Structures are given as C-alpha cells and as structure tokens.
Amino acid sequence: MKNIAVLVGSQRKKSFSKALAHNLIELAPASLQLEIVPIAHLPFFNQDWEEDLPTPEEVTAFRKTIEEADGFIFVTPEYNRSVPALIKNAVDIASRPKGKSKWGGKPGLIISNSPGSISGFGAYHILQQSLFTLGVRLMSFPEIYIGHVDTLLDDDGMMQNESTRDFLADSLKKFEKWVEKHTK
Numbered sequence: 199m200k201n202i203a204v205l206v207g208s209q210r211k212k213s214f215s216k217a218l219a220h221n222l223i224e225l226a227p228a229s230l231q232l233e234i235v236p237i238a239h240l241p242f243f244n245q246d247w248e249e250d251l252p253t254p255e256e257v258t259a260f261r262k263t264i265e266e267a268d269g270f271i272f273v274t275p276e277y278n279r280s281v282p283a284l285i286k287n288a289v290d291i292a293s294r295p296k297g298k299s300k301w302g303g304k305p306g307l308i309i310s311n312s313p314g315s316i317s318g319f320g321a322y323h324i325l326q327q328s329l330f331t332l333g334v335r336l337m338s339f340p341e342i343y344i345g346h347v348d349t350l351l352d353d354d355g356m357m358q359n360e361s362t363r364d365f366l367a368d369s370l371k372k373f374e375k376w377v378e379k380h381t382k
C-alpha cells in the first residue's frame with residue numbers, strides 16, 4: 199500500500215478541485231491510499247524561520263506529512279493563468295529549509311481543471327516547472343486537463359460524465375505503475 203498525499207488548490211466550499219479530489223479517492227486502485235492533506239491553514243512561507251523566527255508547529259507537521267508520503271497528487275484550479283498561491287505556498291514550505299526539501303525523488307501527478315475550455319493549462323505548466331525543479335518524478339503521460347468541469351459533476355460533486363470518469367480511473371492505474379517504479 200502506498201500513501202499518496204493529495205493537495206488541492208482551492209479552499210472554496212463548493213470547489214470543483216475538491217470534488218475532483220474526492221472522486222479520485224473513490225476511483226483509485228486498492229494499492230494507492232489517497233488522502234487529502236489540508237494546506238489552507240498554513241501561514242505564508244517566511245524564510246526567517248531559517249534564521250531568528252521559530253517555525254510554526256503546523257509548518258513542521260505539514261513537512262512531516264510530505265516527508266512520510268510515498269507520492270503526491272496535485273489537483274489545481276487556475277488563477278490568472280497561474281497556480282493558486284495556496285498550492286505554491288505549500289510547495290515552497292516543504293521545499294525548505296535549504297537542502298532539506300521533502301519533495302525530491304518521489305512520484306507525482308498534476309491534474310488541472312477549470313469551468314473554462316483552457317482547462318487550467320497555465321496552472322498545470324507553472325506548477326510542473328516548480329515540481330520538476332524540486333525533483334518530483336512527474337508522470338507526464340497522460341497530461342490531465344479537465345475542462346468544463348462544472349458540467350461534469352452532480353450537485354454532490356460526484357463525477358457524472360462517464361468518459362471523464364474512465365479517463366481518471368485509467369490515469370490512476372497508470373499512476374499506480376508509475377508509483378511502483380519510482381518508490382523504493
């Protein structure tokens with residue numbers, strides 16, 4: 199069993215990204231234990247934590263969660279053609295202190311989404327750039343962009359669109375193999 203930390207880039211109550219993350223938990227193969235890791239309570243990163251300010255407890259706890267995870271799934275909306283600050287802040291927090299990044303060498307998957315047709319493409323690629331630099335072993339095939347997400351879910355956030363559900367389930371099976379290949 200591999201523990202996969204799921205990071206969601208929206209704290210909105212009826213967030214499509216959150217709904218997608220819950221669908222992924224349902225669709226994941228048995229060998230992948232997906233868990234949504236809260237990030238909305240994290241303070242903004244402060245490099246003074248490496249100097250003269252104490253590191254907040256929630257930051258230390260989050261870094262430990264990331265350190266203990268076997269892999270990561272990032273479900274991100276797009277804000278102004280970029281990745282939301284919520285996710286970027288979490289990525290920055292677990293990338294430090296310098297030389298002690300918790301991300302490197304582990305398998306990862308990005309899923310972007312939007313009610314629009316560009317599907318969060320900008321957010322996907324900007325996040326990919328940071329994660330690549332941090333050494334996350336990103337699965338790059340298939341690329342997962344979910345457009346018109348608002349039309350695919352029911353009122354409870356469950357995936358109603360069969361082909362999207364099959365695509366996500368199939369992508370998670372591929373990720374299962376990817377995780378196997380990239381974990382010790």
Ligand SMILES: Cc1cc2nc3c(=O)[nH]c(=O)nc-3n(C[C@H](O)[C@H](O)[C@H](O)COP(=O)(O)O)c2cc1C
Binds near residue numbers: 207277280311314
């Ligand atoms: C600050 C802000 C910027 C946005 N910029 C984009 C954008 O660049 N591209 C896009 O497709 N949607 C954009 N949107 C619309 C979001 O895709 C939409 O609000 C979406 O529902 C947010 O994700 P969530 O449902 O997971 O909260 C933006 C929304 C906000 C609040």
